[in-house]
Amino acid sequence: MKMYGFWxxxxxxxxxxxxxxxxxxxxxxxxQFMAARVKSEILxxxxxxxxxxxxxxxxxxxxxxxxxxxxxxxxxxWIIPDYLxxxxxxxxxxxxxxxxxxxxxxxxxxxxxxxxxxFHKWDLTLGKQQISLGSGYAWNPTDLFNQKDLFDPxxxxxxxxxxxxxxxxxxxxNGMILxxxxxxxxxxxxxxxxxxxxxxxxxxIMAIEKGWTFHDYTxxxxxxxxxxVETRRMLGSSLVGELFGWGVWxxxxxxxxxxxxxxxxxxxxxxxxxDFQTYIMIEYYRNSMARSxxxxxxxxxxxxxxxxxxxxxxxxxxxxxxxxxxxDLTDLGLNVIAAGDxxxxxxxxxxxxxxxxxxxxxYGNLYLGKESAVFHRNLGNGGLVRMRIYF
Amino acid sequence: xxxxxLLFFVIFLASWLYxxxxxxxxxxxxxxxxxxxxxxxxxxxxxxxTSSGKERTFVxxxxxxxxxxxxxxxxxxxxxxxxxxxxxxxxxxxIWMYFPRTRRVxxxxxxxxxxxxxxxxxxxxxxxxxxSFIKDYTCKRLEDQSLEDRQCYLVEMHRxxxxxxxxxxxxxxxxxxxxxxxxxxxxxxxxxxxxLKTLIQSDIRIFDGIPTAMKMIMINEIxxxxxxxxxxxxxxxxxxxxxxxxxxxxKE
Numbered sequence: 001m002k003m004y005g006f007w008x009x010x011x012x013x014x015x016x017x018x019x020x021x022x023x024x025x026x027x028x029x030x031x032q033f034m035a036a037r038v039k040s041e042i043l044x045x046x047x048x049x050x051x052x053x054x055x056x057x058x059x060x061x062x063x064x065x066x067x068x069x070x071x072x073x074x075x076x077x078w079i080i081p082d083y084l085x086x087x088x089x090x091x092x093x094x095x096x097x098x099x100x101x102x103x104x105x106x107x108x109x110x111x112x113x114x115x116x117x118x119f120h121k122w123d124l125t126l127g128k129q130q131i132s133l134g135s136g137y138a139w140n141p142t143d144l145f146n147q148k149d150l151f152d153p154x155x156x157x158x159x160x161x162x163x164x165x166x167x168x169x170x171x172x173x174n175g176m177i178l179x180x181x182x183x184x185x186x187x188x189x190x191x192x193x194x195x196x197x198x199x200x201x202x203x204x205i206m207a208i209e210k211g212w213t214f215h216d217y218t219x220x221x222x223x224x225x226x227x228x229v230e231t232r233r234m235l236g237s238s239l240v241g242e243l244f245g246w247g248v249w250x251x252x253x254x255x256x257x258x259x260x261x262x263x264x265x266x267x268x269x270x271x272x273x274x275d276f277q278t279y280i281m282i283e284y285y286r287n288s289m290a291r292s293x294x295x296x297x298x299x300x301x302x303x304x305x306x307x308x309x310x311x312x313x314x315x316x317x318x319x320x321x322x323x324x325x326x327x328d329l330t331d332l333g334l335n336v337i338a339a340g341d342x343x344x345x346x347x348x349x350x351x352x353x354x355x356x357x358x359x360x361x362x363y364g365n366l367y368l369g370k371e372s373a374v375f376h377r378n379l380g381n382g383g384l385v386r387m388r389i390y391f
Numbered sequence: 392x393x394x395x396x397l398l399f400f401v402i403f404l405a406s407w408l409y410x411x412x413x414x415x416x417x418x419x420x421x422x423x424x425x426x427x428x429x430x431x432x433x434x435x436x437x438x439x440x441t442s443s444g445k446e447r448t449f450v451x452x453x454x455x456x457x458x459x460x461x462x463x464x465x466x467x468x469x470x471x472x473x474x475x476x477x478x479x480x481x482x483x484x485x486i487w488m489y490f491p492r493t494r495r496v497x498x499x500x501x502x503x504x505x506x507x508x509x510x511x512x513x514x515x516x517x518x519x520x521x522x523s524f525i526k527d528y529t530c531k532r533l534e535d536q537s538l539e540d541r542q543c544y545l546v547e548m549h550r551x552x553x554x555x556x557x558x559x560x561x562x563x564x565x566x567x568x569x570x571x572x573x574x575x576x577x578x579x580x581x582x583x584x585x586x587l588k589t590l591i592q593s594d595i596r597i598f599d600g601i602p603t604a605m606k607m608i609m610i611n612e613i614x615x616x617x618x619x620x621x622x623x624x625x626x627x628x629x630x631x632x633x634x635x636x637x638x639x640x641x642k643e
Contacts, residue, residue: 026470026473118643123639129494130492130493130494130495132493132494132495135497135498154493156492156493157493166639168634168637168638168639171633171636171637172637172638174638174639195638197485200484200485202498240497240498241498241500242500242501245500245501245502245555246500246502247499247500247502247503248500271500271502272500272502273502273503273505273506274505275505275557275580275581277505277506277507279506325507325510327441327442327443327614328439328441328442328447328507328510328511328614328616329441329445329447329510353447353471353510356446356447356448356469356471357469357470357471359471390469390470390471391470
């Protein structure tokens, strides 16, 4: 499947002289090294990623695409029970224990490939494209398409296959309709949203229906854990603006579920830049589907959280980011992510552009929590260094 | 012949008297009129020189309308920030940033104006100040000065008590011949005697009747760094569609 994307892209360019004549190619190479101390071992993994972007803009027609090729090296198979609390591991049936492995496999994929047509009054976008919803920094209750990496929330998300119509209704009023097809109509995503600006705030309201896939990680049939798809209907809203000089945002979603209990998610945050250039950001997140006590975390909770099927393990979480430019090209920061089970992760971070078109990111991660908590020590303290070179 | 000499003398005297009679606010109003024409499009190059001697170069296009009330900046180079864009309304009181790789548009609060633009010595506030000189400062004309043998008005500007800006006061040296500020000193918000930055403008050319400084250097007196900004191309009073200054325009 992944190779198909590459050949489709080649076909598009070879068969479209108009596009290929004005084709812009760019991208980046990214090399990443991570290490973690788990029990008495130091585990290491390295990845190399090449992203190749294609872009062609002619009058009202915009074509964009990118291919990602990623190779993984070092420890690419992670035995999940090694990092889970003992109490939770006891839930794993002995006969299927060997299936609890997280494997990083080399990838070659067509990440985004879309055509956008700008009509006089509206835009139509067809194909694999970026869908970014919500105003939150680390958590987006209204985004049913993506889940951010808490250690690097601004990292780019994968493209999603969709048909999207954007309709500017007034200078600060926009409508959006989106349909992301799946195997049948019920599981496909349908989205309607309106965004407007009043005073110093931007407001968005939206309604989404989407199939939500989750697994029962205690039951293994054939080649996979038992899978269930249920319809999720969400009414959501977000706002972002300014209050007493601070940037503020709020985002919420109420989810009506077909099988499981209905639940809500809320994110509220604020940020400020001081005159001495230090930036501070605080964001709170609540997910009523998640557990309020760490004693209640189950194997399914842990596995769904690690597999990005649900956004949180603990009901309440807090994200604090403090960042300061120590020179024109380098920022030092500290990220603190705390969960309601009194565990937290500390991430001292360095971001720099040591050369033109080169970005460097380095962070350490230190988990401070009891064995059963979200950020417990057994997850492995360590760090990551990533260098990205744009071309 | 005598009539011509007399006429020349009268004109000279009248302009000298006019120059003498201008108050601080009147001078700043003229500066503001030239700095913020009805519409403007420009392609510019920004070169940051860090305190350690490293250089970073950015090329961007910018559009402004309603005397800089609306402003859009879109980066062309380097490739790292290509198509990243910033939209400002209400003289940079409302700021939106667009990140092309995620197609995310984010509204920023006004405190973001204090942040350095791409690590340069210009803040967003410096770039989209619009009528800030008139709205946020009280102006007082000081004794005229000479800079490199050119006669300048010297105007001292103090922040109004209700203004949300990063500088306590500015000292602006303005060429008498064309009202171009050739030197602007920016002083600390909390320590009015502490010089933070100095802007030097040069290479003045006339476009569409508007005197334009083609080169600007912002010197950071604290960090010992500087940023040079040059107009590659500039056009004034051209037709710019309002639709450009919307979220749709930001993403284009």
